[in-house]
Amino acid sequence: MADHLTLAIESSCDETAAAVLKNGRTVLSNVIDSQIDIHTKYGGVVPEIASRNHIANIDRVIRKALSDASVTLQDIDGIGVTKGPGLVGALLVGVAEAKALAFAAKKPLIGVNHIEGHVCANFIEHPELEPPFLCLIVSGGHTHLAMMRDYGSFDILGRTVDDAAGEAFDKVARAIGLGYPGGPKIEKAAKEGRPDAIRFPRGKVDDSRWDFSFSGMKSAVLNYLNHEEMMGNPVSVPDVAASFQQAVIDVLTEHAVDAAVELGQKRLVLAGGVAANKTLRTALESACEKKGIRLYVPSPIYCTDNAAMIGTAAYYHLIKGERDGLELNAEPGLRL
Numbered sequence: 001m002a003d004h005l006t007l008a009i010e011s012s013c014d015e016t017a018a019a020v021l022k023n024g025r026t027v028l029s030n031v032i033d034s035q036i037d038i039h040t041k042y043g044g045v046v047p048e049i050a051s052r053n054h055i056a057n058i059d060r061v062i063r064k065a066l067s068d069a070s071v072t073l074q075d076i077d078g079i080g081v082t083k084g085p086g087l088v089g090a091l092l093v094g095v096a097e098a099k100a101l102a103f104a105a106k107k108p109l110i111g112v113n114h115i116e117g118h119v120c121a122n123f124i125e126h127p128e129l130e131p132p133f134l135c136l137i138v139s140g141g142h143t144h145l146a147m148m149r150d151y152g153s154f155d156i157l158g159r160t161v162d163d164a165a166g167e168a169f170d171k172v173a174r175a176i177g178l179g180y181p182g183g184p185k186i187e188k189a190a191k192e193g194r195p196d197a198i199r200f201p202r203g204k205v206d207d208s209r210w211d212f213s214f215s216g217m218k219s220a221v222l223n224y225l226n227h228e229e230m231m232g233n234p235v236s237v238p239d240v241a242a243s244f245q246q247a248v249i250d251v252l253t254e255h256a257v258d259a260a261v262e263l264g265q266k267r268l269v270l271a272g273g274v275a276a277n278k279t280l281r282t283a284l285e286s287a288c289e290k291k292g293i294r295l296y297v298p299s300p301i302y303c304t305d306n307a308a309m310i311g312t313a314a315y316y317h318l319i320k321g322e323r324d325g326l327e328l329n330a331e332p333g334l335r336l
């Protein structure tokens with residue numbers, strides 16, 4: 001059978017990205033144009049600025065993805081694009097672009113769920129990995145514990161009832177003066193601190209074992225900072241960072257490993273931007289090892305937002321014959 005080439009586009013937040021994949025799992029090119037430096041000035045992503053930058057950059061990013069892969073638009077067999085969830089103005093840029101390309105070049109088009117894309121990032125470097133498996137998705141907007149039953153099909157076991165794990169990292173980073181993006185800055189500061197310096201609560205959700213809650217943990221950090229300030233005590237930023245990071249890691253690890261044991265799952269798949277955190281990867285790896293569970297994690301570049309993961313998810317929809325028409329629209333509140 002001839003190779004299947006997928007062109008994928010991702011613009012749900014502050015990365016303008018395009019990729020070309022061969023047969024769904026081989027990355028021929030992966031271009032990521034990050035706007036982080038632009039949004040850092042404002043302490044977070046400004047939606048209007050993100051949309052404008054996507055518009056300014058998307059053509060160049062797609063051209064580079066095609067040329068890095070040494071292919072033309074005519075060689076492509078299908079186009080995948082993130083349709084949601086995300087910032088509506090940002091998503092619309094990618095969706096409009098994908099529709100225009102699909103129409104002009106007469107190519108099949110498919111809209112992809114961004115969260116599903118994060119999970120599919122694991123297929124790129126683990127050729128033997130196939131559903132069903134248990135997955136833990138931890139990004140800036142989402143925290144889910146789910147069973148991937150088949151390509152494109154998930155059963156949700158638990159989700160966050162308030163903040164996402166990455167959102168908690170971002171908010172705590174702002175509170176301790178580390179700025180945006182919070183995750184990598186907290187991870188760096190935590191290296192110099194003690195994870196057992198301050199005991200922050202490990203949030204639980206009553207009557208719902210697999211759900212997550214991170215807002216209590218975040219509030220506990222804010223209360224601690226206020227209290228220390230009122231008492232005139234100096235605050236150790238590395239200790240707060242390390243102790244907060246440890247609290248998040250404990251909750252994520254306990255949920256995921258308990259669920260794997262209870263459901264008899266021998267594989268756990270980690271995904272999303274927070275999965276780039278090395279301390280989390282190491283902690284989860286050793287907790288899994290103790291229970292005989294194999295942990296799958298993408299390389300950091302495929303954990304945070306990218307189009308290669310969208311291309312992998314798109315491929316499995318396209319080969320099933322699924323198609324979207326030119327009425328495809330952004331769905332900012334799309335759920336897994």
Ligand code: KG4
Nearest residue numbers: 139140141166183184273274276277304305
């Ligand atoms: O998946 P992602 O790139 O975008 C969303 O789909 O939300 O995730 C971004 C989130 C941000 O909240 C960021 O702070 C967090 O992932 N993140 C990290 C690390 N790198 C990114 N959190 C903890 N440690 C990291 N090294």
Ligand code: ZN
Nearest residue numbers: 139273304305
């Ligand atoms: Zn993401």
